[in-house]
Amino acid sequence: MRIVVCIKQVPATNDALIDPETKRIVREGVKAILNPFDTYAVEEGVLLRERFGGEVVVLSMGPPKAEAVLREAVSQGADRAILLSHRAFGGSDTWATSYALACAIRTLGRADLVICGKQAVDGDTAQVGPGIAAHLGWPQATQVMQIRSATPETLVAVRMHEDGYDVCELTLPAVITVVKDINSPRVPTLRSHLAAQQMEVPVWTPETIGADTAKIGLDGSPTRVVKTEPPPPRHKASRRITGSPDACAAGLLHELRTRSLV
Amino acid sequence: MRLNPAVARGDFRNVWVVAEVLSGQIQPVTHELVGAARALADVRRSEVWAVVLGSGVAVQTGSLVACGCDAVIVIDDPALATFNDEAAARTLVQLIDKYRPESVLCGATTRGRALIPRVAVLADCGLTADCTGLAIDPDNGDLLQTRPAFGGNILATIRCSNHRPQLATVRPRVMKALDADPRRSGRIIRERLTPHPSDALKRVIEVFHSTETAVNLGDAPFIISGGRGLQGPAGFTLLRQLAARVGGAVGASRAAVDAGWIPYAHQVGQTGQTVQSSVYMACAISGQIQHLVGMQSCDLIIALDKNPDTPMMQLADIAIVGDLFEIIPELIRQIPAT
Numbered sequence: 001m002r003i004v005v006c007i008k009q010v011p012a013t014n015d016a017l018i019d020p021e022t023k024r025i026v027r028e029g030v031k032a033i034l035n036p037f038d039t040y041a042v043e044e045g046v047l048l049r050e051r052f053g054g055e056v057v058v059l060s061m062g063p064p065k066a067e068a069v070l071r072e073a074v075s076q077g078a079d080r081a082i083l084l085s086h087r088a089f090g091g092s093d094t095w096a097t098s099y100a101l102a103c104a105i106r107t108l109g110r111a112d113l114v115i116c117g118k119q120a121v122d123g124d125t126a127q128v129g130p131g132i133a134a135h136l137g138w139p140q141a142t143q144v145m146q147i148r149s150a151t152p153e154t155l156v157a158v159r160m161h162e163d164g165y166d167v168c169e170l171t172l173p174a175v176i177t178v179v180k181d182i183n184s185p186r187v188p189t190l191r192s193h194l195a196a197q198q199m200e201v202p203v204w205t206p207e208t209i210g211a212d213t214a215k216i217g218l219d220g221s222p223t224r225v226v227k228t229e230p231p232p233p234r235h236k237a238s239r240r241i242t243g244s245p246d247a248c249a250a251g252l253l254h255e256l257r258t259r260s261l262v
Numbered sequence: 263m264r265l266n267p268a269v270a271r272g273d274f275r276n277v278w279v280v281a282e283v284l285s286g287q288i289q290p291v292t293h294e295l296v297g298a299a300r301a302l303a304d305v306r307r308s309e310v311w312a313v314v315l316g317s318g319v320a321v322q323t324g325s326l327v328a329c330g331c332d333a334v335i336v337i338d339d340p341a342l343a344t345f346n347d348e349a350a351a352r353t354l355v356q357l358i359d360k361y362r363p364e365s366v367l368c369g370a371t372t373r374g375r376a377l378i379p380r381v382a383v384l385a386d387c388g389l390t391a392d393c394t395g396l397a398i399d400p401d402n403g404d405l406l407q408t409r410p411a412f413g414g415n416i417l418a419t420i421r422c423s424n425h426r427p428q429l430a431t432v433r434p435r436v437m438k439a440l441d442a443d444p445r446r447s448g449r450i451i452r453e454r455l456t457p458h459p460s461d462a463l464k465r466v467i468e469v470f471h472s473t474e475t476a477v478n479l480g481d482a483p484f485i486i487s488g489g490r491g492l493q494g495p496a497g498f499t500l501l502r503q504l505a506a507r508v509g510g511a512v513g514a515s516r517a518a519v520d521a522g523w524i525p526y527a528h529q530v531g532q533t534g535q536t537v538q539s540s541v542y543m544a545c546a547i548s549g550q551i552q553h554l555v556g557m558q559s560c561d562l563i564i565a566l567d568k569n570p571d572t573p574m575m576q577l578a579d580i581a582i583v584g585d586l587f588e589i590i591p592e593l594i595r596q597i598p599a600t
Contacts, residue, residue: 011412036533094389095382121532123411125391127379130347134383139348139464142376145526156467160527161372162480163284166344167468174463180533181526222264222388227419231410231559234579240570241582248584249592252564255580259562261484261541262508262597 001054001112001152003045004105006132007038007073009066010122034069037117039076040178043185044147045115046077052152055079057108061089061100067201075188075196082108086205091218094123098131100216103209105136113155114175118143126177133175141168145181263386265424271403273362274426276311277303280354280368280378281326283316285471286343290481291369291434293329298396298437299367300330302405305398308364309333313357315350317343320452327448330440334448335361339455344466345373351380352458358385363427365405367396370431371480382429388422389429394436394538394559405430414536414559433538434480472527479530484510484541485560487530489553490517491546491567491586498524500590501545507597513537513557515547531556545586549574566590 012031045056058073060066061084070081084104092100105111114133119126126142133140146158148167155170160179170176188196206213214220241251256262263269277299282289292312299310309332314323320338327334335357341349358366358381366381368374370392382389395408399421405428407420422428472478479485486501486508498512505512513530514523530537532552542560547553549565549572557563558577565578566586575581582589 094379094391098379098383121412123391124536125379126375127382127389127391130376130379131383134351134380137460139460140376140380141464142347143372159372161345162478164470164472166466166470168464168466171463179526222382222386222425223390223420223422225418226406226421228411228416229419231414231417234558234563234577238578239580241580242584245584245588245592246596248582248589249596252580252582252593253596256541261562 001048001052002110003048003054003056004108004111004114005041005045005056005058005073005078006101006114006116006128007042007058007060007069008035008120009060009062009069010035010120032065032068034072035117035120037119037180039185040180040182041115041117042073042076042078043183044178047183048113048150057082059101059104060084061097070201071196071199074199075193076185081199081201083201083203084209085203088206088213088217091221092216093221093223094125094127094131095222096216096220098128099135099220100209100211101128102132102135103211104204105132107209112152112172116175116177118177118179129175129177138174139170140175141170142177144176144178263425265426271426274364276309276363278363278366279310279312280366280374281312281314282369282371282374283314283319286316286318288314288319288322288325290439291371292326293439294434294437295367295369295432296326296330297439298432300440302365302396302398306364306403311335311363313354315342315353323450325442328442328444328446331448333451335451335453337453337455341455344469346464346466347376347380348464349461350377351384353455354381355384356456357453358427365428365430368431370433374431378429378431387425387427387429390420391431393430393432396430396432410559414555435538479511479513479535479537482511482539484508485513485537485539486510486543486545487513487515487547488518488545489515489547492518492523495523503594504590507594507599515553544574545590547574548572549577
């Protein structure tokens with residue numbers, strides 16, 4: 001089974017700052033991490049490979065420094081890594097990103113399963129996984145919380161919804177996106193960490209993957225961010241309630257009733 | 263599709279709402295989006311259409327007309343009884359191709375956010391996820407889509423000028439439904455599902471709807487969340503009792519979920535759900551940034567903690583200093599059971 005896990009390097013949340021002048025996200029000098037959901041995607045890929053054999057290929061699109069998260073994924077058990085990196089990819093929205101990733105997956109030749117995290121924590125769109133499935137013409141299951149059973153040809157996946165769950169049987173190849181309920185990622189060993197640091201990470205360009213340059217980067221992206229701004233400040237009429245338990249409860253109920261909330 | 267000399271902006275007209283259908287029932291988010299679409303269509307001097315894909319749904323179209331739709335496209339087919347992203351996406355693309363809407367809105371639910379990205383790729387158009395604001399650019403009629411990113415730390419405004427239709431998923435409980443007016447009239451357009459060989463590649467074999475409505479954080483107006491300070495599953499039993507009194511749902515911090523006190527479906531925050539309820543009551547949750555990004559857009563934030571100085575107590579609109587094991591039973595006692 002060849003499993004491709006798509007991962008993303010994102011800024012560490014604690015450091016996500018807005019430049020007060022330009023109102024844009026400051027990315028320079030900010031610590032970058034592997035998107036937290038992607039850790040579960042890598043682990044699920046490794047678990048499936050341990051059952052069925054084959055290989056786990058981790059794939060990321062980003063600047064050269066995104067290589068770091070690919071090495072992290074390899075230290076977690078992936079077999080090899082590919083970085084899609086070129087100026088022509090810059091500014092890609094989710095449409096163009098999923099197109100480029102789909103082209104790279106095709107370039108690998110056979111792939112049986114693509115696994116993505118539920119969403120990246122910087123953009124929070126959750127659109128790249130289904131986008132890859134659409135570009136490849138494969139079935140998909142998003143928000144997968146459990147793989148109930150699997151064979152080299154099929155996968156029975158449990159999808160988490162707001163109101164419960166459903167179970168679907170997918171004929172491979174397919175794309176799934178996973179939530180953190182699905183597994184507990186292993187901790188890399190020192191040995192796997194060191195091996196991952198020494199590994200070669202091939203860099204693929206639009207040419208390598210045969211991408212139509214009109215469909216990648218800013219020009220290939222249907223959407224444009226025209227403005228970013230901090231959210232309106234919370235009105236700071238903060239109220240503190242102290243005292244005995246019944247006084248606290250009565251104080252809160254008074255506040256809620258004033259606002260017609262109970 | 264990408265606009266070019268043969269495909270003009272003017273070929274695309276009307277604002278569509280893709281109905282959220284669950285167990286054969288049209289969900290409230292659909293009516294909210296019809297309300298939002300009505301305002302946009304009025305600016306554009308165009309119509310609001312709903313698209314309802316499901317089984318047993320045809321009889322429910324009247325409520326959509328009463329809430330502001332000028333037309334409703336219905337495909338009522340047993341094959342659509344369960345959520346099948348692939349068939350629904352393919353069908354929507356066919357309808358878009360036939361009727362050419364200018365904008366298409368869909369609820370930013372787990373189903374909507376699985377379905378619409380597929381449509382965006384297949385129809386070659388732009389999509390903005392999880393919008394909290396929609397407006398029309400008076401200069402050229404583009405849809406201006408506002409959405410939170412970085413867990414709500416920034417608001418981005420996005421437009422899509424060179425492709426039509428403009429697609430957006432919209433957060434539940436942000437837009438307002440119009441009051442139903444039974445005197446309104448609208449057209450019902452019946453369409454058919456066209457089967458495709460690829461439909462066999464995915465089958466939904468089991469559906470489970472939680473009877474515990476408390477899990478449905480996305481729809482809940484009142485969320486009562488617990489953290490490490492709950493000390494165990496019994497603490498959540500207390501929160502559930504309070505939630506039942508106020509018609510709310512129970513949320514949790516990552517610490518409480520990782521401790522195994524409550525299932526992951528309840529987790530609020532960066533690796534859980536992002537919520538935007540009218541009231542968020544955080545009980546013994548210290549308020550790490552990863553939790554705050556999941557709930558800081560709620561309208562009214564209440565914190566309850568013994569420690570008056572936690573980040574959550576600082577952020578809260580109402581901060582109650584005290585022991586939740588004493589105060590919550592007191593709240594349950596003081597709120598009459600309904």
